Amino acid sequence: MNYTHIPVMLKEILEYLDPKPGQYFIDCTLGGGGYTMVIAERIKESGRVLAIDLDETAINNFQLTINNYELKNVVLVNNNFKNLKEIVVKYFVKNQKFSGIVFDLGLSSAQLDDKSRGFSFKSDAPLDMNYESEIMNQELGIRNQELGMNQKITVEKIINQWRESELIKIIKEYGEERCAKSIAREIVKFRKLKPIKTTGQLVEIIKNAVPKNYEHYRIHPATRTFQALRIASNNELENLKIALPQALELLQPGGRIVVISFHSLEDRIVKQFFKQESKECICPSEIPICRCDHQIKLKIITKKVVRPSAEEVLKNPRARSAKMRVAELSS
Ligand SMILES: C[S@@+](CC[C@H](N)C(=O)[O-])C[C@H]1O[C@@H](n2cnc3c(N)ncnc32)[C@H](O)[C@@H]1O
Numbered sequence: 629m630n631y632t633h634i635p636v637m638l639k640e641i642l643e644y645l646d647p648k649p650g651q652y653f654i655d656c657t658l659g660g661g662g663y664t665m666v667i668a669e670r671i672k673e674s675g676r677v678l679a680i681d682l683d684e685t686a687i688n689n690f691q692l693t694i695n696n697y698e699l700k701n702v703v704l705v706n707n708n709f710k711n712l713k714e715i716v717v718k719y720f721v722k723n724q725k726f727s728g729i730v731f732d733l734g735l736s737s738a739q740l741d742d743k744s745r746g747f748s749f750k751s752d753a754p755l756d757m758n759y760e761s762e763i764m765n766q767e768l769g770i771r772n773q774e775l776g777m778n779q780k781i782t783v784e785k786i787i788n789q790w791r792e793s794e795l796i797k798i799i800k801e802y803g804e805e806r807c808a809k810s811i812a813r814e815i816v817k818f819r820k821l822k823p824i825k826t827t828g829q830l831v832e833i834i835k836n837a838v839p840k841n842y843e844h845y846r847i848h849p850a851t852r853t854f855q856a857l858r859i860a861s862n863n864e865l866e867n868l869k870i871a872l873p874q875a876l877e878l879l880q881p882g883g884r885i886v887v888i889s890f891h892s893l894e895d896r897i898v899k900q901f902f903k904q905e906s907k908e909c910i911c912p913s914e915i916p917i918c919r920c921d922h923q924i925k926l927k928i929i930t931k932k933v934v935r936p937s938a939e940e941v942l943k944n945p946r947a948r949s950a951k952m953r954v955a956e957l958s959s
Pocket of ligand 1: 635656733867
Protein backbone atom coordinates (compact mmCIF):
# COMPACT_ATOMS: atom_id res chain seq x y z
CA MET A 629 0.00 0.00 0.00
CA ASN A 630 1.16 3.51 -0.79
CA TYR A 631 1.13 5.22 2.64
CA THR A 632 1.31 8.97 2.13
CA HIS A 633 1.17 11.76 4.69
CA ILE A 634 2.96 15.10 4.51
CA PRO A 635 4.20 15.87 8.04
CA VAL A 636 2.70 19.06 9.44
CA MET A 637 4.93 21.77 10.99
CA LEU A 638 8.01 19.57 10.80
CA LYS A 639 10.38 22.54 10.91
CA GLU A 640 8.76 23.78 14.13
CA ILE A 641 8.81 20.27 15.65
CA LEU A 642 12.57 20.10 15.11
CA GLU A 643 13.06 23.61 16.45
CA TYR A 644 11.20 22.90 19.68
CA LEU A 645 12.47 19.35 20.26
CA ASP A 646 16.01 19.95 18.98
CA PRO A 647 16.97 16.24 18.97
CA LYS A 648 20.62 15.45 19.69
CA PRO A 649 22.70 12.27 19.44
CA GLY A 650 21.97 9.81 22.23
CA GLN A 651 18.62 11.32 23.28
CA TYR A 652 15.36 9.39 23.70
CA PHE A 653 12.02 10.55 22.24
CA ILE A 654 8.44 9.33 21.91
CA ASP A 655 6.33 9.89 18.80
CA CYS A 656 2.86 8.98 20.09
CA THR A 657 1.28 9.17 16.62
CA LEU A 658 3.64 7.64 14.05
CA GLY A 659 1.34 7.96 10.99
CA GLY A 660 3.58 8.09 7.90
CA GLY A 661 6.60 8.44 10.20
CA GLY A 662 7.53 11.99 9.12
CA TYR A 663 8.59 13.04 12.64
CA THR A 664 10.01 9.68 13.69
CA MET A 665 12.28 9.58 10.63
CA VAL A 666 13.92 12.98 11.16
CA ILE A 667 14.23 12.46 14.91
CA ALA A 668 15.81 9.03 14.31
CA GLU A 669 18.35 10.61 11.96
CA ARG A 670 19.34 13.28 14.46
CA ILE A 671 19.66 11.13 17.57
CA LYS A 672 21.98 8.68 15.76
CA GLU A 673 22.30 5.04 16.75
CA SER A 674 22.87 5.79 20.44
CA GLY A 675 19.43 7.41 20.80
CA ARG A 676 15.94 5.87 20.61
CA VAL A 677 12.53 6.85 19.24
CA LEU A 678 9.54 4.99 20.58
CA ALA A 679 6.99 5.28 17.76
CA ILE A 680 3.40 4.33 18.57
CA ASP A 681 0.33 4.04 16.38
CA LEU A 682 -3.05 2.43 16.83
CA ASP A 683 -3.18 1.64 13.14
CA GLU A 684 -1.38 -1.53 12.13
CA THR A 685 -1.12 -0.25 8.54
CA ALA A 686 1.01 2.67 9.72
CA ILE A 687 3.21 0.32 11.75
CA ASN A 688 3.67 -2.12 8.84
CA ASN A 689 4.44 0.74 6.47
CA PHE A 690 7.14 2.11 8.76
CA GLN A 691 8.57 -1.35 9.34
CA LEU A 692 9.45 -1.33 5.62
CA THR A 693 11.21 2.04 6.06
CA ILE A 694 13.15 0.61 9.00
CA ASN A 695 14.20 -2.35 6.86
CA ASN A 696 15.11 -0.19 3.84
CA TYR A 697 17.18 2.31 5.80
CA GLU A 698 18.44 -0.26 8.33
CA LEU A 699 17.29 1.95 11.20
CA LYS A 700 18.38 0.52 14.54
CA ASN A 701 17.09 3.21 16.85
CA VAL A 702 13.29 3.01 16.40
CA VAL A 703 11.02 0.95 18.65
CA LEU A 704 7.70 0.42 16.86
CA VAL A 705 4.59 -0.32 18.91
CA ASN A 706 1.04 -0.94 17.66
CA ASN A 707 -0.98 0.36 20.60
CA ASN A 708 -3.03 3.25 21.93
CA PHE A 709 -1.11 6.20 23.35
CA LYS A 710 -3.49 6.19 26.28
CA ASN A 711 -1.35 3.22 27.48
CA LEU A 712 1.85 5.26 27.26
CA LYS A 713 3.34 4.34 30.65
CA GLU A 714 2.53 0.66 30.21
CA ILE A 715 4.22 0.67 26.79
CA VAL A 716 7.36 2.34 28.14
CA VAL A 717 7.58 -0.14 31.03
CA LYS A 718 7.35 -3.00 28.53
CA TYR A 719 10.00 -1.77 26.08
CA PHE A 720 12.49 0.27 28.15
CA VAL A 721 14.52 0.00 31.32
CA LYS A 722 12.93 0.94 34.64
CA ASN A 723 12.40 4.69 35.11
CA GLN A 724 13.43 5.55 31.56
CA LYS A 725 12.87 9.27 30.91
CA PHE A 726 12.61 11.06 27.58
CA SER A 727 13.89 14.34 26.11
CA GLY A 728 10.71 14.93 24.15
CA ILE A 729 7.26 13.53 23.50
CA VAL A 730 5.14 14.51 20.52
CA PHE A 731 1.47 14.05 19.67
CA ASP A 732 0.18 14.87 16.17
CA LEU A 733 -3.50 14.22 16.68
CA GLY A 734 -6.27 13.01 14.41
CA LEU A 735 -5.94 10.99 11.26
CA SER A 736 -3.34 10.76 8.51
CA SER A 737 -3.90 11.50 4.82
CA ALA A 738 -3.31 7.81 4.13
CA GLN A 739 -6.23 6.88 6.40
CA LEU A 740 -8.47 9.56 4.92
CA ASP A 741 -7.62 8.49 1.38
CA ASP A 742 -8.08 4.76 2.04
CA LYS A 743 -11.52 4.23 0.52
CA SER A 744 -12.24 1.07 2.53
CA ARG A 745 -12.01 2.65 5.99
CA GLY A 746 -14.99 4.94 5.93
CA PHE A 747 -13.16 8.10 7.10
CA SER A 748 -14.07 10.00 3.96
CA PHE A 749 -17.46 11.18 2.77
CA LYS A 750 -16.11 11.15 -0.76
CA SER A 751 -16.35 7.38 -1.23
CA ASP A 752 -18.89 4.73 -0.30
CA ALA A 753 -17.62 2.37 2.41
CA PRO A 754 -18.85 0.53 5.52
CA LEU A 755 -19.40 2.86 8.51
CA ASP A 756 -16.11 2.05 10.24
CA MET A 757 -13.79 5.08 10.87
CA ASN A 758 -11.64 3.22 13.38
CA TYR A 759 -7.91 3.76 13.70
CA GLU A 760 -7.26 0.28 15.01
CA SER A 761 -6.51 -2.73 12.90
CA GLU A 762 -8.63 -5.86 13.16
CA ILE A 763 -5.89 -7.64 15.13
CA MET A 764 -5.87 -4.90 17.74
CA ASN A 765 -9.67 -4.98 17.86
CA GLN A 766 -9.62 -8.67 18.62
CA GLU A 767 -6.99 -8.17 21.31
CA LEU A 768 -8.93 -5.32 22.83
CA GLY A 769 -12.14 -7.30 22.59
CA ILE A 770 -10.67 -10.14 24.61
CA ARG A 771 -9.14 -7.72 27.08
CA ASN A 772 -12.36 -5.76 27.47
CA GLN A 773 -14.39 -8.90 27.95
CA GLU A 774 -11.97 -10.05 30.65
CA LEU A 775 -12.38 -6.70 32.36
CA GLY A 776 -16.16 -6.86 31.93
CA MET A 777 -16.03 -3.77 29.72
CA ASN A 778 -18.00 -3.07 26.58
CA GLN A 779 -16.68 -3.73 23.11
CA LYS A 780 -15.42 -0.75 21.12
CA ILE A 781 -17.92 1.79 19.83
CA THR A 782 -18.32 1.64 16.07
CA VAL A 783 -19.77 4.44 13.97
CA GLU A 784 -22.40 1.98 12.75
CA LYS A 785 -23.49 1.42 16.37
CA ILE A 786 -23.59 5.16 17.09
CA ILE A 787 -25.65 5.90 14.01
CA ASN A 788 -28.11 3.03 14.43
CA GLN A 789 -28.41 2.71 18.20
CA TRP A 790 -27.72 5.98 19.99
CA ARG A 791 -30.63 8.14 21.08
CA GLU A 792 -31.45 11.23 19.04
CA SER A 793 -30.38 13.48 21.94
CA GLU A 794 -26.98 11.75 22.10
CA LEU A 795 -26.51 12.14 18.35
CA ILE A 796 -27.33 15.86 18.59
CA LYS A 797 -24.83 16.23 21.43
CA ILE A 798 -21.85 14.68 19.63
CA ILE A 799 -22.59 16.22 16.24
CA LYS A 800 -22.94 19.64 17.85
CA GLU A 801 -20.02 19.39 20.28
CA TYR A 802 -17.44 17.38 18.35
CA GLY A 803 -18.49 18.57 14.90
CA GLU A 804 -19.40 22.15 15.87
CA GLU A 805 -22.27 21.58 13.45
CA ARG A 806 -25.08 24.12 13.45
CA CYS A 807 -27.50 21.72 11.75
CA ALA A 808 -26.90 18.98 14.38
CA LYS A 809 -30.59 18.76 15.33
CA SER A 810 -31.91 18.32 11.80
CA ILE A 811 -29.14 15.86 10.90
CA ALA A 812 -29.87 13.73 13.99
CA ARG A 813 -33.62 13.87 13.25
CA GLU A 814 -33.04 12.71 9.68
CA ILE A 815 -30.76 9.86 10.83
CA VAL A 816 -33.42 8.62 13.27
CA LYS A 817 -36.13 8.91 10.61
CA PHE A 818 -34.09 6.91 8.12
CA ARG A 819 -32.99 4.14 10.48
CA LYS A 820 -36.62 3.42 11.40
CA LEU A 821 -37.00 2.20 7.80
CA LYS A 822 -33.70 0.28 7.50
CA PRO A 823 -30.28 0.13 9.20
CA ILE A 824 -27.70 2.64 7.99
CA LYS A 825 -24.67 0.66 6.87
CA THR A 826 -22.54 2.81 4.57
CA THR A 827 -20.94 6.24 4.38
CA GLY A 828 -22.81 6.78 1.09
CA GLN A 829 -26.18 6.36 2.86
CA LEU A 830 -25.09 8.68 5.63
CA VAL A 831 -23.95 11.37 3.19
CA GLU A 832 -27.36 11.31 1.47
CA ILE A 833 -29.15 11.55 4.84
CA ILE A 834 -27.01 14.56 5.84
CA LYS A 835 -27.59 16.27 2.48
CA ASN A 836 -31.36 15.88 3.00
CA ALA A 837 -31.11 17.43 6.45
CA VAL A 838 -29.16 20.61 5.66
CA PRO A 839 -30.11 23.69 3.62
CA LYS A 840 -29.20 23.61 -0.09
CA ASN A 841 -26.73 26.50 0.32
CA TYR A 842 -25.07 24.83 3.36
CA GLU A 843 -22.22 27.01 4.69
CA HIS A 844 -22.34 28.90 1.38
CA TYR A 845 -20.80 25.84 -0.33
CA ARG A 846 -17.48 26.40 1.52
CA ILE A 847 -17.36 22.86 2.91
CA HIS A 848 -19.11 19.58 2.10
CA PRO A 849 -22.27 19.16 4.23
CA ALA A 850 -20.93 15.90 5.73
CA THR A 851 -17.53 17.30 6.83
CA ARG A 852 -18.48 18.23 10.38
CA THR A 853 -20.69 15.21 11.08
CA PHE A 854 -17.99 12.80 9.88
CA GLN A 855 -15.44 14.54 12.11
CA ALA A 856 -17.80 14.25 15.10
CA LEU A 857 -18.41 10.55 14.53
CA ARG A 858 -14.70 9.82 14.17
CA ILE A 859 -13.90 11.64 17.42
CA ALA A 860 -16.71 9.88 19.31
CA SER A 861 -16.07 6.35 18.02
CA ASN A 862 -12.33 6.52 18.67
CA ASN A 863 -12.74 8.20 22.06
CA GLU A 864 -10.22 10.76 20.89
CA LEU A 865 -10.69 13.41 23.57
CA GLU A 866 -10.61 10.87 26.41
CA ASN A 867 -7.44 9.26 25.03
CA LEU A 868 -5.72 12.63 25.01
CA LYS A 869 -6.85 13.47 28.55
CA ILE A 870 -5.52 10.11 29.78
CA ALA A 871 -2.21 10.36 27.90
CA LEU A 872 -1.08 13.91 28.79
CA PRO A 873 -0.38 13.30 32.52
CA GLN A 874 1.48 10.10 31.62
CA ALA A 875 3.61 11.99 29.10
CA LEU A 876 4.50 14.50 31.78
CA GLU A 877 5.68 11.72 34.12
CA LEU A 878 7.89 10.30 31.38
CA LEU A 879 9.79 13.52 30.65
CA GLN A 880 13.22 14.24 32.05
CA PRO A 881 13.78 17.71 33.54
CA GLY A 882 14.01 20.16 30.63
CA GLY A 883 12.26 17.60 28.38
CA ARG A 884 9.49 18.91 26.13
CA ILE A 885 6.00 17.87 25.24
CA VAL A 886 4.68 19.05 21.87
CA VAL A 887 1.06 18.65 20.81
CA ILE A 888 -0.38 19.42 17.40
CA SER A 889 -4.16 19.42 17.33
CA PHE A 890 -6.71 20.06 14.60
CA HIS A 891 -9.84 20.59 16.67
CA SER A 892 -10.70 23.35 19.13
CA LEU A 893 -11.76 20.85 21.82
CA GLU A 894 -8.42 19.02 21.60
CA ASP A 895 -6.55 22.31 21.74
CA ARG A 896 -8.57 23.37 24.79
CA ILE A 897 -7.64 20.13 26.61
CA VAL A 898 -3.94 20.74 25.90
CA LYS A 899 -4.12 24.42 26.83
CA GLN A 900 -5.89 23.71 30.15
CA PHE A 901 -3.54 20.85 31.02
CA PHE A 902 -0.44 22.98 30.38
CA LYS A 903 -1.97 25.87 32.32
CA GLN A 904 -2.87 23.72 35.32
CA GLU A 905 0.53 22.04 35.47
CA SER A 906 2.34 25.36 35.24
CA LYS A 907 0.51 26.81 38.26
CA GLU A 908 1.60 26.66 41.87
CA CYS A 909 -1.94 26.49 43.23
CA ILE A 910 -5.00 24.88 41.67
CA CYS A 911 -7.42 25.48 44.55
CA PRO A 912 -10.85 26.81 43.53
CA SER A 913 -10.84 30.63 43.61
CA GLU A 914 -13.35 30.76 46.51
CA ILE A 915 -10.82 29.08 48.89
CA PRO A 916 -8.73 31.92 50.42
CA ILE A 917 -5.78 29.79 51.59
CA CYS A 918 -4.05 27.24 49.40
CA ARG A 919 -4.69 23.64 50.44
CA CYS A 920 -3.77 21.81 47.26
CA ASP A 921 0.00 21.40 47.67
CA HIS A 922 0.16 21.46 43.92
CA GLN A 923 3.62 21.98 42.45
CA ILE A 924 4.67 23.69 39.27
CA LYS A 925 5.67 20.94 36.89
CA LEU A 926 5.59 22.58 33.48
CA LYS A 927 6.90 25.75 31.95
CA ILE A 928 4.81 26.86 28.97
CA ILE A 929 7.13 27.51 26.01
CA THR A 930 4.55 28.70 23.47
CA LYS A 931 2.62 31.50 25.20
CA LYS A 932 0.34 31.63 22.18
CA VAL A 933 -0.65 28.77 19.97
CA VAL A 934 1.73 28.29 16.99
CA ARG A 935 0.16 28.02 13.52
CA PRO A 936 1.66 26.73 10.27
CA SER A 937 3.16 29.35 7.97
CA ALA A 938 1.17 30.62 4.98
CA GLU A 939 3.80 28.99 2.79
CA GLU A 940 3.21 25.58 4.41
CA VAL A 941 -0.58 25.87 4.10
CA LEU A 942 -0.19 26.75 0.43
CA LYS A 943 1.89 23.62 -0.14
CA ASN A 944 -0.20 21.39 2.15
CA PRO A 945 -3.79 22.69 2.65
CA ARG A 946 -4.47 19.88 5.16
CA ALA A 947 -2.15 21.74 7.58
CA ARG A 948 -4.40 24.80 7.70
CA SER A 949 -6.19 24.06 10.98
CA ALA A 950 -3.11 22.79 12.86
CA LYS A 951 -2.37 24.31 16.28
CA MET A 952 0.85 23.60 18.12
CA ARG A 953 1.54 23.99 21.84
CA VAL A 954 4.80 23.23 23.63
CA ALA A 955 5.67 22.91 27.33
CA GLU A 956 8.82 21.89 29.21
CA LEU A 957 9.26 19.90 32.41
CA SER A 958 10.66 22.22 35.05
CA SER A 959 14.18 21.39 36.22
C1 LIG B 1 -1.91 13.00 11.91
S1 LIG B 1 -1.36 11.35 11.92
C2 LIG B 1 0.32 11.50 12.38
C3 LIG B 1 1.21 11.88 11.26
C4 LIG B 1 2.69 11.83 11.57
N1 LIG B 1 3.09 12.86 12.49
C5 LIG B 1 3.52 11.96 10.29
O1 LIG B 1 4.31 12.88 10.19
O2 LIG B 1 3.34 11.13 9.40
C6 LIG B 1 -2.10 10.73 13.36
C7 LIG B 1 -1.84 9.25 13.62
O3 LIG B 1 -2.21 9.00 14.97
C8 LIG B 1 -2.78 7.73 15.07
N2 LIG B 1 -3.61 7.72 16.28
C9 LIG B 1 -4.78 8.35 16.49
N3 LIG B 1 -5.20 8.13 17.76
C10 LIG B 1 -4.25 7.35 18.34
C11 LIG B 1 -4.11 6.78 19.64
N4 LIG B 1 -5.02 7.00 20.59
N5 LIG B 1 -3.02 6.05 19.91
C12 LIG B 1 -2.07 5.83 18.95
N6 LIG B 1 -2.16 6.33 17.69
C13 LIG B 1 -3.23 7.07 17.41
C14 LIG B 1 -3.55 7.57 13.78
O4 LIG B 1 -3.75 6.21 13.50
C15 LIG B 1 -2.65 8.28 12.78
O5 LIG B 1 -1.80 7.38 12.14
